[in-house]
Amino acid sequence: MKLFDNRPIGIFDSGLGGLTVAAALRRKLPGEAVVYLGDTARVPYGDKSVDSIIHFAHQDVEFMLSCGVKIVVAACNTVSAVALNSLKHDYPDKTILGVIDSGVRAVIDSGAESIAVIGTRATINSDAYRRGIHAANCAIKVESIACPLLVPLAEEGITAPGILTAVFDIYLSKLRKNPPDALLLGCTHYPLFAEALNSYFAGKVKIIDSAGACAKYTAEFLETNKIAAQPDNSPGFGCFVTDMPSEFQCHARRFLGGQLPDRVEKISFA
Amino acid sequence: MKLFDNRPIGIFDSGLGGLTVAAALRRKLPGEAVVYLGDTARVPYGDKSVDSIIHFAHQDVEFMLSCGVKIVVAACNTVSAVALNSLKHDYPDKTILGVIDSGVRAVIDSGAESIAVIGTRATINSDAYRRGIHAANCAIKVESIACPLLVPLAEEGITAPGILTAVFDIYLSKLRKNPPDALLLGCTHYPLFAEALNSYFAGKVKIIDSAGACAKYTAEFLETNKIAAQPDNSPGFGCFVTDMPSEFQCHARRFLGGQLPDRVEKISFA
Numbered sequence: 094m095k096l097f098d099n100r101p102i103g104i105f106d107s108g109l110g111g112l113t114v115a116a117a118l119r120r121k122l123p124g125e126a127v128v129y130l131g132d133t134a135r136v137p138y139g140d141k142s143v144d145s146i147i148h149f150a151h152q153d154v155e156f157m158l159s160c161g162v163k164i165v166v167a168a169c170n171t172v173s174a175v176a177l178n179s180l181k182h183d184y185p186d187k188t189i190l191g192v193i194d195s196g197v198r199a200v201i202d203s204g205a206e207s208i209a210v211i212g213t214r215a216t217i218n219s220d221a222y223r224r225g226i227h228a229a230n231c232a233i234k235v236e237s238i239a240c241p242l243l244v245p246l247a248e249e250g251i252t253a254p255g256i257l258t259a260v261f262d263i264y265l266s267k268l269r270k271n272p273p274d275a276l277l278l279g280c281t282h283y284p285l286f287a288e289a290l291n292s293y294f295a296g297k298v299k300i301i302d303s304a305g306a307c308a309k310y311t312a313e314f315l316e317t318n319k320i321a322a323q324p325d326n327s328p329g330f331g332c333f334v335t336d337m338p339s340e341f342q343c344h345a346r347r348f349l350g351g352q353l354p355d356r357v358e359k360i361s362f363a
Numbered sequence: 364m365k366l367f368d369n370r371p372i373g374i375f376d377s378g379l380g381g382l383t384v385a386a387a388l389r390r391k392l393p394g395e396a397v398v399y400l401g402d403t404a405r406v407p408y409g410d411k412s413v414d415s416i417i418h419f420a421h422q423d424v425e426f427m428l429s430c431g432v433k434i435v436v437a438a439c440n441t442v443s444a445v446a447l448n449s450l451k452h453d454y455p456d457k458t459i460l461g462v463i464d465s466g467v468r469a470v471i472d473s474g475a476e477s478i479a480v481i482g483t484r485a486t487i488n489s490d491a492y493r494r495g496i497h498a499a500n501c502a503i504k505v506e507s508i509a510c511p512l513l514v515p516l517a518e519e520g521i522t523a524p525g526i527l528t529a530v531f532d533i534y535l536s537k538l539r540k541n542p543p544d545a546l547l548l549g550c551t552h553y554p555l556f557a558e559a560l561n562s563y564f565a566g567k568v569k570i571i572d573s574a575g576a577c578a579k580y581t582a583e584f585l586e587t588n589k590i591a592a593q594p595d596n597s598p599g600f601g602c603f604v605t606d607m608p609s610e611f612q613c614h615a616r617r618f619l620g621g622q623l624p625d626r627v628e629k630i631s632f633a
Contacts, residue, residue: 134415135405140518142607145404245515248410256529263526337412 139213381438409483
């Protein structure tokens with residue numbers, strides 16, 4: 094007998110960026126209900142201290158669990174990079190998946206021999222992607238570059254090539270001269286720039302998207318552990334934010350395409 | 364007999380930007396002790412809701428008062444724009460000055476007949492500068508423009524003309540074609556771009572800096588109310604942050620020039 098679990102998947106992020114993971118997951122697993130939490134009162138996490146990020150992440154996970162989710166996905170690269178071990182330690186009987194592990198697996202599966210990882214300052218400083226990749230294959234050449242301006246650009250929806258190229262030049266001009274096999278988008282906001290980055294590198298660099306990878310490996314996890322939803326499940330999509338629910342609705346369109354949430358509610362941690 | 368008050372001036376901001384006010388104040392009033400609070404765990408305020416900003420500002424003021432300051436300066440334009448009335452209402456026996464009032468006075472004193480105000484989204488949405496200017500002189504033409512990318516650029520210390528011009532073009536290209544008499548920098552981060560903005564407008568627009576204006580009017584307030592420090596006072600300069608004290612020390616140099624704080628301590632609100 095095939096087993097099913099119709100409880101929702103919990104996805105949380107510091108703000109809107111994790112919606113790229115929610116969107117990828119809902120495309121990949123249309124039968125799964127999703128509860129999303131964006132900590133928009135304290136966004137961004139990427140420039141904050143490890144202690145603060147761990148504290149925020151614990152509050153986020155507590156809320157997710159209170160929603161009765163079957164697994165929690167830390168869609169925030171910053172959280173996955175610096176707080177996942179602490180979360181796994183403190184919730185030993187819960188499943189908490191992080192985008193870093195998925196990104197690492199996608200890099201290994203791609204067969205790239207040299208890779209550049211881009212992300213927030215906290216993600217890059219944590220060295221989590223390089224450590225993960227080298228734990229699997231220490232022959233892969235890994236270069237890690239923090240690109241802190243890309244998150245505000247994505248949050249503002251700036252896509253004008255002039256400004257994107259000027260910002261890419263700040264962080265990536267060296268890489269452009271000597272391109273790696275692949276570029277890992279180590280921040281959930283960055284898929285919005287996938288096309289622009291592809292143009293910037295003249296199509297010579299394979300772009301690996303950690304949001305897409307996360308959806309793929311979450312699907313595998315549900316299947317392997319026999320906790321996928323029933324195929325005829327009619328799944329809800331609820332969103333919670335810690336600030337500005339109406340602005341969330343507006344901006345979510347950019348991240349989600351047509352798959353808007355059923356409802357957006359405000360919650361508070363302080 | 365001349366009266367003096369050697370207690371410190373309290374200055375608070377969402378993050379580092381208010382240090383431009385602290386720097387201007389210490390240049391203007393070298394005998395005054397200063398206690399600075401930057402809420403770096405929740406920076407930026409400018410894209411958050413009015414309710415959250417008021418809540419954060421109350422916690423900031425409570426901390427300032429616990430430091431025994433003689434007046435509190437809300438160096439954050441966002442707080443001054445949306446939370447100052449609430450703060451004045453809840454602390455009727457305390458003096459809380461905001462940068463908006465100073466900016467408005469500087470505009471009036473400048474004699475400009477047309478003015479553009481730039482600031483964060485929350486500051487501009489509040490319409491506080493336009494209302495303040497029109498309360499004093501409703502003949503002044505006021506245009507208000509939110510420039511949300513300028514704060515992250517300042518926090519990152521980006522000054523390359525290529526990228527600044529590309530970002531200015533997003534928000535200010537119309538203004539450049541039809542320049543006003545003056546441009547009010549309605550955000551404490553923006554003085555870092557004063558020179559670049561002056562070049563952008565080919566020197567045709569007078570740049571009014573709300574940080575400098577705030578220092579000037581604070582000095583007048585202390586003098587008028589006979590609460591200035593003794594001339595031979597040897598003033599301390601203490602800084603508190605809610606996150607990342609060591610990074611604060613690094614970045615503070617950019618905002619403060621040579622006048623670094625005696626100490627930086629971390630405090631917590633949550």
